[in-house]
Amino acid sequence: MAMLSTHGLTAHYGQFQALFGVDITLDAGECVAIIGANGAGKTTLLRSLSGVLRNEPQSIRYRGEPIGALPADAVMKRGVAMVPEGRKLFPSLTVEENLLIGAHARRGSGSWTLDAIYNLFPILKERRDNAGTALSGGQQQMVAIGRALMSNPDVLLCDEISLGLAPVVIRDIYKAMPRIREGGAAVIIVEQDIGQALEVADRVYCMMEGRVTLSGTPTDLTREAIHAAYFGAAA
Amino acid sequence: MNWIDTIVQGILLGGLYALFAAGLSLVFGIMRLVNLAHGDLIVLAAYLILLIVSLLGLSPFVAALIALPLMFGLGYVLQKVVLNRVLGEDILPPLLVTFGISVVIQNALLQGASADTRRLPTGDVGVASISLGGINVGILPLLTFGSAVAVILILNHVFYRTALGRSFRATSDDPTTASLMGIRPNAVFAQATGIAMMIVTIAALYLGMRANFDPAVGPARLIYAFEAVIIGGLGSLWGTLAGGVIIGLAQTIGAAINPEWQILSGHIAFLLVLLFKPRGLFPRAFD
Ligand SMILES: Nc1ncnc2c1ncn2[C@@H]1O[C@H](COP(=O)(O)OP(=O)(O)OP(=O)(O)O)[C@@H](O)[C@H]1O
Ligand SMILES: [Mg+2]
Numbered sequence: 001m002a003m004l005s006t007h008g009l010t011a012h013y014g015q016f017q018a019l020f021g022v023d024i025t026l027d028a029g030e031c032v033a034i035i036g037a038n039g040a041g042k043t044t045l046l047r048s049l050s051g052v053l054r055n056e057p058q059s060i061r062y063r064g065e066p067i068g069a070l071p072a073d074a075v076m077k078r079g080v081a082m083v084p085e086g087r088k089l090f091p092s093l094t095v096e097e098n099l100l101i102g103a104h105a106r107r108g109s110g111s112w113t114l115d116a117i118y119n120l121f122p123i124l125k126e127r128r129d130n131a132g133t134a135l136s137g138g139q140q141q142m143v144a145i146g147r148a149l150m151s152n153p154d155v156l157l158c159d160e161i162s163l164g165l166a167p168v169v170i171r172d173i174y175k176a177m178p179r180i181r182e183g184g185a186a187v188i189i190v191e192q193d194i195g196q197a198l199e200v201a202d203r204v205y206c207m208m209e210g211r212v213t214l215s216g217t218p219t220d221l222t223r224e225a226i227h228a229a230y231f232g233a234a235a
Numbered sequence: 236m237n238w239i240d241t242i243v244q245g246i247l248l249g250g251l252y253a254l255f256a257a258g259l260s261l262v263f264g265i266m267r268l269v270n271l272a273h274g275d276l277i278v279l280a281a282y283l284i285l286l287i288v289s290l291l292g293l294s295p296f297v298a299a300l301i302a303l304p305l306m307f308g309l310g311y312v313l314q315k316v317v318l319n320r321v322l323g324e325d326i327l328p329p330l331l332v333t334f335g336i337s338v339v340i341q342n343a344l345l346q347g348a349s350a351d352t353r354r355l356p357t358g359d360v361g362v363a364s365i366s367l368g369g370i371n372v373g374i375l376p377l378l379t380f381g382s383a384v385a386v387i388l389i390l391n392h393v394f395y396r397t398a399l400g401r402s403f404r405a406t407s408d409d410p411t412t413a414s415l416m417g418i419r420p421n422a423v424f425a426q427a428t429g430i431a432m433m434i435v436t437i438a439a440l441y442l443g444m445r446a447n448f449d450p451a452v453g454p455a456r457l458i459y460a461f462e463a464v465i466i467g468g469l470g471s472l473w474g475t476l477a478g479g480v481i482i483g484l485a486q487t488i489g490a491a492i493n494p495e496w497q498i499l500s501g502h503i504a505f506l507l508v509l510l511f512k513p514r515g516l517f518p519r520a521f522d
Binding site: 050051052071073076077081084090097100101 | 402411412414417
């Protein structure tokens with residue numbers, strides 16, 4: 001049975017419907033990528049999974065428990081951590097405080113500690129006393145990832161961690177992915193960079209206009225199929 | 236007339252205003268909530284201390300110690316049950332609701348305690364004074380100022396050096412992202428208001444020992460508190476102390492020139508600061 005799954009998940013912003021019956025699954029230790037064009041509903045899906053958007057209880061299940069209606073803090077305490085779109089560091093906290101607050105609801109005695117994060121991203125140790133928002137975009141992204149890891153999550157949700165970053169920086173950040181997975185977390189990454197997504201993920205979902213239009217392993221999926229699922233059959 | 240004496244008295248009076256203001260400053264800093272019932276809550280706390288004093292025959296200081304956890308509880312519940320429901324993008328609902336609470340407290344006190352003026356018994360402390368370099372300084376004003384400095388030191392420590400303060404600042408920055416850290420913003424707000432009500436209790440202790448009070452004096456305390464917060468710069472606790480001192484100084488200097496000018500001078504000082512420093516003396520870097 002999947003560790004985390006959605007069942008006919010819908011989402012609305014007021015009158016506007018952003019998700020139309022999305023079904024995805026994530027197994028323990030797995031890395032799943034979600035790709036799709038701007039506005040496809042990827043962020044909305046992650047916001048639903050993390051509890052920022054509330055839903056029908058049964059529309060999201062985690063380790064057999066319906067969590068669709070739980071608030072974000074309750075979902076996080078069960079082991080689902082999020083690296084939100086746009087990093088969202090706390091401006092009045094230093095780099096180190098941003099990391100420490102990630103451990104606010106720390107669970108058990110997992111391997112992620114402050115030292116382990118500094119080991120993963122050594123530059124953060126040098127900048128530990130800076131305001132989080134004084135860092136470069138790539139460094140901010142490292143803080144956001146480290147902050148989520150500090151809770152020792154079982155599921156890590158990453159929303160466009162490569163957005164706006166230079167290719168070398170993206171490589172540095174994705175280099176951390178194997179070690180994050182060794183730490184035991186299953187990962188969902190949302191990526192616009194399809195090449196990057198196919199490279200790190202065990203499975204891929206492609207979304208368009210609030211629906212999953214394609215899914216499979218990176219080797220299963222042909223360029224043409226992805227192109228069609230991304231832009232619609234007419235493209 | 237001794238100017239040094241006037242200035243010392245003014246600074247010490249500022250301690251009282253800083254105590255009125257610190258709770259308001261804390262709550263505003265964390266949740267952008269202007270609590271129009273703040274002054275009435277100070278008066279309510281003064282009556283609570285008086286009640287404990289008369290029921291148990293304790294000194295006001297001991298009675299305030301007992302009132303502290305009760306007022307924390309009141310603040311916690313008030314935030315949880317009422318204020319959290321009206322916090323949001325729109326700043327009007329919290330203003331209306333706290334204005335309503337202000338009216339309710341005033342009328343409840345009128346019913347329960349009558350309109351008679353009261354005072355907390357001070358015993359010897361109320362009249363004692365010591366001589367500092369030739370100036371006679373009352374023990375009570377000194378205690379008030381010392382308490383204000385202590386409150387602000389402790390609040391700053393909590394705010395910048397503890398996990399609780401970290402969650403206060405994070406929630407103040409961005410409640411949604413804070414909830415992704417496992418923080419419950421509503422619980423954080425309730426704790427903050429609880430702490431603010433403990434400061435209110437300390438303010439009430441000195442208010443009640445230094446001056447007469449009745450159910451209607453809350454709004455005037457709110458105005459002093461408000462002015463101190465604005466002068467200091469929103470969200471800065473040391474600024475709030477400075478704001479209190481500026482109002483205290485202006486009032487005593489004004490009164491030294493002409494006793495009728497006391498209150499007016501405080502308000503004029505407030506307007507002057509606003510004129511030249513619209514964001515206050517120590518505004519937060521980001522907002
Ligand atoms: N707060 C909101 N209010 C109203 N509509 C919204 C809101 N957030 C997103 N939407 C709409 O919901 C749809 C899905 O948005 P979402 O942010 O989930 O897309 P996305 O796949 O993450 O896109 P991107 O790649 O640009 O991040 C879009 O049409 C968007 O305009
Ligand atoms: Mg998005």
